[in-house]
Amino acid sequence: MSEQLQRPRRPFGRTELLVDPICIGTAELGFTQKSYGYTIDEERALATARAIFAGPFNFVDTAALYGDGESERRLGVALRELGGLPAGFVLSTKAGRNPQKDESLDADGVRRVVERSQRLLGLERLQMVFLHDPRFSTFEAVMAKGGPFEALAGLRAQGVIQHLGVAELDVPLLRRYVETGEFEAVITHNRYNLLTQEAEPVIAAAQARGMGVMNAAPYGSGILAKGPAAFPRFQYHQATPEILEKARRLEAVCQRHGVPLAAAALQFSLRDPRIHATDVGISRPERIQQTLALSAWPIPEALWAETGNLIA
Numbered sequence: 139m140s141e142q143l144q145r146p147r148r149p150f151g152r153t154e155l156l157v158d159p160i161c162i163g164t165a166e167l168g169f170t171q172k173s174y175g176y177t178i179d180e181e182r183a184l185a186t187a188r189a190i191f192a193g194p195f196n197f198v199d200t201a202a203l204y205g206d207g208e209s210e211r212r213l214g215v216a217l218r219e220l221g222g223l224p225a226g227f228v229l230s231t232k233a234g235r236n237p238q239k240d241e242s243l244d245a246d247g248v249r250r251v252v253e254r255s256q257r258l259l260g261l262e263r264l265q266m267v268f269l270h271d272p273r274f275s276t277f278e279a280v281m282a283k284g285g286p287f288e289a290l291a292g293l294r295a296q297g298v299i300q301h302l303g304v305a306e307l308d309v310p311l312l313r314r315y316v317e318t319g320e321f322e323a324v325i326t327h328n329r330y331n332l333l334t335q336e337a338e339p340v341i342a343a344a345q346a347r348g349m350g351v352m353n354a355a356p357y358g359s360g361i362l363a364k365g366p367a368a369f370p371r372f373q374y375h376q377a378t379p380e381i382l383e384k385a386r387r388l389e390a391v392c393q394r395h396g397v398p399l400a401a402a403a404l405q406f407s408l409r410d411p412r413i414h415a416t417d418v419g420i421s422r423p424e425r426i427q428q429t430l431a432l433s434a435w436p437i438p439e440a441l442w443a444e445t446g447n448l449i450a
């Protein structure tokens with residue numbers, strides 16, 4: 139049996155989508171300098187996109203916002219070479235504010251963005267679309283008649299979108315959206331990892347509703363993958379002294395157990411049964427095999443006990 143067939147798949151919440159516990163995130167194929175502190179060229183981006191669709195992970199995440207379409211465009215180049223999304227793959231994208239128009243979030247805007255995603259990705263139907271960063275408007279305006287939610291729900295009714303989710307950084311606001319019961323899936327990002335577990339209540343609320351739960355940025359945007367010395371950035375900004383200190387302590391515990399910090403960070407999310415998919419961002423083809431190795435790295439229970447003391 140090929141490696142691809144051996145990977146576990148699980149239903150993404152109450153959707154019929156069968157996903158790998160690891161989703162490959164592609165913000166890096168669009169955003170670079172401002173968010174991650176480096177840039178990548180077209181060749182590296184396309185090599186990464188091609189590697190993603192070669193598997194073994196069958197789940198890939200993008201957004202219209204990433205590089206204002208660049209991530210979707212680059213994935214689209216790889217998808218066209220393959221004649222479309224490979225069988226068994228699940229692709230999620232996100233629709234929300236318009237960076238070209240004062241970051242505004244409105245019904246026409248999200249409709250236009252979804253149409254552009256279809257075009258850039260070369261996909262007529264989008265399996266999973268998340269309402270992206272609704273904090274750029276008010277909850278009332280987003281959910282009002284004629285608002286962005288209704289626009290996305292309309293596209294779902296037409297079959298353009300199969301499933302609708304919500305992705306938001308602000309935890310109390312995200313919880314409010316989850317509690318509407320209108321969304322089939324949720325993305326928490328940068329708020330549930332070895333450095334912070336703020337998103338805990340959202341994960342619990344989503345699980346109670348049978349929603350698909352995607353936990354993005356298990357490395358806190360890179361510090362837990364590359365280490366605090368090499369990459370002292372957290373949540374897309376310079377890390378605070380407190381975060382750096384915590385990351386160093388976690389790294390020291392991992393070193394004592396002979397475990398890479400990245401393996402512990404990835405598995406912290408993977409081992410939580412409420413999380414259906416952990417979304418790991420990459421901008422290099424070799425990250426696929428590295429992620430596979432990190433996800434399988436043997437971790438003794440003693441390490442979890444020690445990191446548990448540090449993060450409690």
Ligand SMILES: NC(=O)c1ccc[n+]([C@@H]2O[C@H](COP(=O)([O-])OP(=O)(O)OC[C@H]3O[C@@H](n4cnc5c(N)ncnc54)[C@H](OP(=O)(O)O)[C@@H]3O)[C@@H](O)[C@H]2O)c1
Pocket residue numbers: 162163164165166174199200270271305306307325327328354355356357358359360361363364400417418419420421422425428429432
């Ligand atoms: N609003 C939302 O819904 C939302 C928000 C944020 C993120 N996301 C999604 O979640 C994904 C993950 O978030 P993120 O990328 O910001 O944070 P992350 O997954 O915590 O960290 C990504 C960083 O870790 C590095 N990395 C990954 N594997 C590595 C390895 N094996 N060795 C060394 N470095 C490694 C990557 O470096 P390289 O670039 O060098 O590969 C990248 O810079 C995004 O791509 C996006 O799809 C969604």
